[in-house]
Amino acid sequence: MDTRIIVVTSGKGGVGKTTVTANLSACLAKQGYSVVAVDADIGLRNLDVVMGLENRIVYNLVDVVENACRLQQALVRDKRVDNLYLLPAAQTRTKDAVTPDQMRYLCNSLRGSFDFVLIDSPAGIESGFRNAALCADEALVVATPEVSSVRDADRIIGLLEADGKNSINLIVNRFRQKMVDKGNMLDVNDVSEVLAVKIIGVVPEDDSVVISSNKGEPLSLGLQSPAAKAFKDITDRLLGKDVPLSLPQGEQGRGFLAGLMRMLRL
Amino acid sequence: MILMTDEFQATLKGERGCLRLVVPEGPPDGELVPLIDRTLDDAGKIVDGATIILDFQGRPIPGGVVLEIMEKTLLPRRLTVREWRTFDGKSQEMLKRMGLRTFERDPLEKKGLAGFIKNPPSPALILQRSLRSGQKVEHDGDIIIIGNVNEGAEVYGTGSICILGRLCGLAHAGCSGDESVLVVAGHFTTNQVRIGEKICYHDSKAPWWGKTVRMVVKGDQIVVDELAF
Numbered sequence: 001m002d003t004r005i006i007v008v009t010s011g012k013g014g015v016g017k018t019t020v021t022a023n024l025s026a027c028l029a030k031q032g033y034s035v036v037a038v039d040a041d042i043g044l045r046n047l048d049v050v051m052g053l054e055n056r057i058v059y060n061l062v063d064v065v066e067n068a069c070r071l072q073q074a075l076v077r078d079k080r081v082d083n084l085y086l087l088p089a090a091q092t093r094t095k096d097a098v099t100p101d102q103m104r105y106l107c108n109s110l111r112g113s114f115d116f117v118l119i120d121s122p123a124g125i126e127s128g129f130r131n132a133a134l135c136a137d138e139a140l141v142v143a144t145p146e147v148s149s150v151r152d153a154d155r156i157i158g159l160l161e162a163d164g165k166n167s168i169n170l171i172v173n174r175f176r177q178k179m180v181d182k183g184n185m186l187d188v189n190d191v192s193e194v195l196a197v198k199i200i201g202v203v204p205e206d207d208s209v210v211i212s213s214n215k216g217e218p219l220s221l222g223l224q225s226p227a228a229k230a231f232k233d234i235t236d237r238l239l240g241k242d243v244p245l246s247l248p249q250g251e252q253g254r255g256f257l258a259g260l261m262r263m264l265r266l
Numbered sequence: 267m268i269l270m271t272d273e274f275q276a277t278l279k280g281e282r283g284c285l286r287l288v289v290p291e292g293p294p295d296g297e298l299v300p301l302i303d304r305t306l307d308d309a310g311k312i313v314d315g316a317t318i319i320l321d322f323q324g325r326p327i328p329g330g331v332v333l334e335i336m337e338k339t340l341l342p343r344r345l346t347v348r349e350w351r352t353f354d355g356k357s358q359e360m361l362k363r364m365g366l367r368t369f370e371r372d373p374l375e376k377k378g379l380a381g382f383i384k385n386p387p388s389p390a391l392i393l394q395r396s397l398r399s400g401q402k403v404e405h406d407g408d409i410i411i412i413g414n415v416n417e418g419a420e421v422y423g424t425g426s427i428c429i430l431g432r433l434c435g436l437a438h439a440g441c442s443g444d445e446s447v448l449v450v451a452g453h454f455t456t457n458q459v460r461i462g463e464k465i466c467y468h469d470s471k472a473p474w475w476g477k478t479v480r481m482v483v484k485g486d487q488i489v490v491d492e493l494a495f
Contacts, residue, residue, distance in 0.1 A: 100296065125400075130294050151399045151418050158398030162292025194416060194434075196396065 005107055005117040006238075007040075007136035009160075011152030013123030015144045016173040019209055020231075021120040022050040024140075027220035027235040029084035033115040036075065036085040038106075040132035041122040042097055045089035052216025053078060053086050062090035064109075065102035071109050080221055085114075095128035107135035125159060133160060138167040140200065144174045145186040150194055157197055169200035171234060176205045177247060188247060201234035202247055203227050276305040278313075281388075281406060284348055285312075286319040291401065295331050302339045315344045322352040324402040324420070329360055353402065388424075396431065397421065404441070417456075426450070436460070445483040450493070454479045464488050 008021045018041075025037040039047035042062060048054040059074035064087070071087075078084040087110075090097060110117045121132035133139065139160050143153035153170070160168055172188055179185035192199050203209075206227035212219045219228035220235075236243045279286045293301055302320075306313050320335070332350070340347060350361045350368050361368045388407030397403060397411065399418030408425035419435035421427055426447040427439040433451035438460040440447040445462030454474055459466055459481055466488040468475065478493045 100294070127294075147417070151416075154399035154416050155418060158401050159292060161398075162290065194414075196414075 003111045003114055003117060004138060005111065005119065005136045006138045006140055007119045007121050007133045008140045008142060009121035009129060009133060009156055010123065010142040010149070011125060011129075011156040012143075012149045015142050015149050016171075016203070016209075017123075017142050018046045018050050018120050019213060020140065020142050020171055020173065020203075021047060021118050022213075022218045023220045023228075023231040024235055024238070025084060025116070025118050026051075026078075026081060026218040027231050028116050028118075028238070029078070029081045030220060031235065031239070032083070034083035034085075034113075035116045035118065036087055036110060036114045038087045038110070038117060038119045039089035040098075040103075040119050040128065042089045042128065043091065043094045044122065045091050047120050048076070048086060048088045049216060050213045051078065051086055051218060053088075054216070057088045060088045060090040061106065062093050062097045065098055065106055071106075080217075095122065095126065095131070098131055100131055100134055103131040103134050125155065129156070129159075133163060133165070136165065138169070139165050140169055140171055141195075141197070142171045142173050143191060143195070145172060145176075145180070145188070145191055147186070150186065150191055154195055157195060168197045170195055170197050171200060172202045174205045175202050175247070199245060200237050201230055202245065203230040203234075276301050278305065278309055281319060284317040284319060285309075286321055288321045288323065289325070291323050291325040295328060298327075298331055299334050299338050302335060306339060306343060306345075313343060313345065315346075317346045317348050319349045319351055320347055322350075322354075322357070323404065324353045324400070325357075326354040327352055327357045327361075329364065332361065332364065332366070353404075390425070391423070397435065399435075406442075408447075414453075415456075423447075433459075449481040450479070451481075452478050454490075459488060461488055466490075 008017050010017050021037050025035045029035045037047055037051065038061065039045050048057055053076045056076050059069040061074065063069045064071050064074045074087055076086045076088060078086065119132045119136060122128035141153050141156055143149045157168055172191055175188065176185055180187050188199065188202055204226045206225050208219060208225035209227050219225060220231050233243045276290060277288045279288060287302065287305065289298065289302065348367065350366045352358060358368050390408040390410055391405040393403060393411045394413065396413035397415045397419035399416050402420040403409065404422035406424050409421055409423040409427045411421065411429045414431035415421055415429050415433050415435040415437065417434040422438045422441045424440060424442040424444060427437045428450040429437065430452045432453040433456045435456060436458060437449050439449045440462040443462050445464065447461060449459055449461060454477055457468055461481065461483050464483055464487065474490050474492050480491045480493050481488050
């Protein structure tokens with residue numbers, strides 16, 4: 001299988017790029033693929049914390065591109081699942097520490113060694129984003145159903161298209177059906193209409209995401225929750241499986257009473 | 267008529283007796299010089315010794331890139347730059363500090379008379395795609411967009427603007443001052459429209475929100491008509 005390099009990006013910060021990267025990486029690895037999650041957010045690294053690997057970092061991405069270590073030395077292997085690796089970002093440097101040529105070299109080094117390379121892009125549209133997206137074959141754009149996030153996602157999609165990226169999929173994160181029903185949140189259809197790219201998944205707002213991030217244990221590695229199911233579905237769609245897109249019920253759809261009310265259509 | 271299907275190529279257009287090189291906003295700074303060089307190479311001998319306008323649209327241009335463009339693309343071809351055009355405020359200031367001529371509307375143009383006195387009207391620009399946030403189109407003449415103008419996108423035309431899809435971004439018709447022009451939107455959901463020197467503000471409570479509308483200047487204000495066919 002050829003290596004698929006996928007950049008996870010958004011434009012706006014705080015929409016869940018890192019969570020998506022960590023969970024999709026874990027999910028893909030669980031299905032038997034060799035995966036490396038690359039933290040391209042130089043200076044503001046978080047992926048290591050969300051994946052629970054922060055204590056085992058010795059070298060980082062900048063060390064690799066500056067030839068201070070070999071690539072294999074910088075890769076942190078996840079002990080909970082086979083074939084899952086993290087290439088952490090440097091925390092003490094800035095985005096300028098990596099040039100486009102160095103990023104190209106890094107991606108070429110990873111290509112061929114893994115089935116999937118997931119690159120966690122920094123927020124913004126400056127050099128950090130450009131480096132992260134430079135060698136990606138595909139892009140996953142993460143947006144929350146808020147006007148500001150959708151506008152930033154639109155900007156990012158425009159830039160990705162301008163760079164010749166044809167495979168751009170959208171993940172709508174932190175979706176709350178209850179708020180949509182009350183008219184307080186954009187519907188998935190609204191988001192889809194504005195952004196005009198394929199929606200590959202809708203992840204509901206879910207407390208378990210916060211808990212798992214704080215614990216450093218990606219949902220996909222254990223916990224059962226609506227968000228974990230959404231990440232599993234996205235992974236399957238990434239792998240080309242035909243999984244129908246269904247809107248998650250999130251916090252309102254669980255429990256006996258909620259089920260009964262749904263049955264009675266109340 | 268200019269038909270643009272691939273917006274992100276650098277394009278050469280004729281404008282007021284010289285050539286205008288429109289540089290796309292997409293590519294990173296490091297790719298600008300090769301892109302301009304390639305475009306000028308493709309144009310062949312017609313550009314040698316010509317006077318050009320370098321139009322960077324809304325993108326910022328660092329000083330180093332300006333110098334590199336001069337050194338590697340303009341000087342070898344003996345090109346004279348009539349104008350360095352960008353809508354990025356900081357870049358404009360920097361260009362002025364470097365002593366370079368930037369985009370300034372002349373007083374005649376501001377009154378909307380330039381088209382009648384100096385030049386015949388330019389052909390309409392037909393854009394067959396949607397404009398995403400941060401993308402900008404400006405054209406000396408009418409603009410027809412077969413697509414949407416998303417929030418954060420901007421359209422500036424010295425003539426009328428017709429958007430067949432959704433208008434969520436900014437449309438400024440008659441941007442050189444002509445207020446006899448109009449704006450048509452297939453699905454109106456924007457907060458601001460400008461015609462000439464007039465600006466009107468809207469919100470979702472407006473009765474024409476989400477409708478097909480035409481906007482023209484009558485008296486001192488912009489009037490919105492809902493279009494029904």
